[in-house]
Amino acid sequence: MHSEKSAVAERDRRGEPGVGDRVLEIRGLGKVYAGGERALEGVDLDIRRGEIFALLGPNGAGKTTLISIVCGIVTASEGTVSVDGLDTVRDYRRIRPRIGLVPQELHTDAFESVWATVSFSRGLFGLRRDDRHIEKVLRDLSLWDKRKERIMHLSGGMKRRVLIAKALAHEPEILFLDEPTAGVDVELRRDMWELVRGLRTGGVTVILTTHYIAEAEEMADRIGVISRGRLILVEEKRELIKKLGKKQLRVELQEPLEALPAELGDLQVALLSEGHELELTFDANDERTGIPTLLRRLGELGIHYRDLSTRQSSLEEIFVSLVSERTEPRGAEAAP
């Protein structure tokens, strides 16, 4: 199982079959902070043009470090990052106007007006003043009515929108969203997802980090899982769920059982709901799912059932199992 995962990841890292247009290329990226703490190790990743890529991982896994290196805020200890073949360090003046970053923390100029701070960003990235574009960005983010307000008077959600507006002010082709919906209310989260989809329609490549699986599941085309500074998996979202997903068959019994019959011991079956239900866990991709065997044996044992249902594990479960698999051998620290 583990080797299969690595093989999948390896194939994807090399970006061999089916990868059309590679926009961002990360090779052997590593970072050791001045304090000696290693934040990233040997990260290889390709991002395709126009996709939404979710970088998934627990807090402290290295997501922000990875993004910060690509955007030039943190210096890499080893490895390279290139955009369309141009090195992000050497050719930063050509690369950076094409990249936008929405940071995780609400870093804003408290005393500035919304309009001023968003216009500032456009200029900083080397673009000529364009009030029409700024107006469009502000309207898209429902900030137009607030344009004259000082940022300090805005709510947290509004500040988050301002940061997105700043990142979009210079019309980037690649947008990084670092935990865009952390601490954000449901409505804004929906808006944010809507916005990201709209950006993709416009051809923008979006890379977002999140530790909400639901977000990755909802938004992403592909998902990368990062844990303890290593990219442990990169996969199409659908494939990931299909390939790694376990399925469960629930069997609702007519009469509760006191204990699991010994005859079912060789199957992956558990007794649930005080004996009212049986649950079989199987791999959806296996030739032999074990379902016919279970049902046959139930018949032989004279156990009657009322209903059957199957369900597929969510990304959340996949993620938790992946991360715990990676962390267990290395120590006691558990994934949150």
Place this chain on the structure above:
Amino acid sequence: MSVGRFNHNGVWAIYQFEIARALRTLGQSLVAPVISTSLYFIVFGSAIGSRMREVEGVSYGAFIVPGLIMLSLFTESLSNASFGIYFPKFTGTIYELLSAPVSFLEVVLAYVGAAATKSIVLGLVILATANLFVDVQILHPVWMILFLVLTAVTFSLFGFIIGVWADGFEQLQIVPTLIVTPLTFLGGAFYSISMLPTAWQKITLFNPMVYLISGFRWSFYGQADVSVGVSLAATFGFFALCLVVVGWIFKTGYRLKS
């Protein structure tokens, strides 16, 4: 889409941002220094100065004008430039600067340019204010402007370095209050070095402010504690030193990037 050789839109954005910050806090950045300078003129120029003899042919009130302008130039350049770069570090908005297609040189140019602009304007405003109280002569206006601009730029660079180095707001204050202001007072802002006992005169020559103030005063009244050439060399020397330190910060990413 590339920013080309010089990201003028980027530099202009930072410059405007900094100037806007000063205009927003006009009371703090302009009115306060003008009021405190006026107080100096009232106390030293009129109240005490009227009882004092002339200093080398210049009335005491007029004599202190160049020193006072220098004092404001030093402290305002330092605090403007250091605060300008320290505040983004403090609030975290520096992420944008670091991820933007601006070189360190462009960042320095914008911040130092804005800080120097502000202190030059302030210096000229103080000069105009002084003119209301005393009769100020300027014998060498071109040299006066040269010293004014060079000092403003140098101390803005110095302030930028302090702002990069500082870890907290107290550290921003350490250099201006504990070093620059005392050295300026002891450096002949309010007296001529020749008024001191001989031993002190020698010691005072180790104070770099003496050279800056002396040169500036020479451009007004043609009299100096040290020769103008030495003053000019000292000013340029300090300017070059600040440039070297800024260059070193650029190379190492000191305290800006992790």
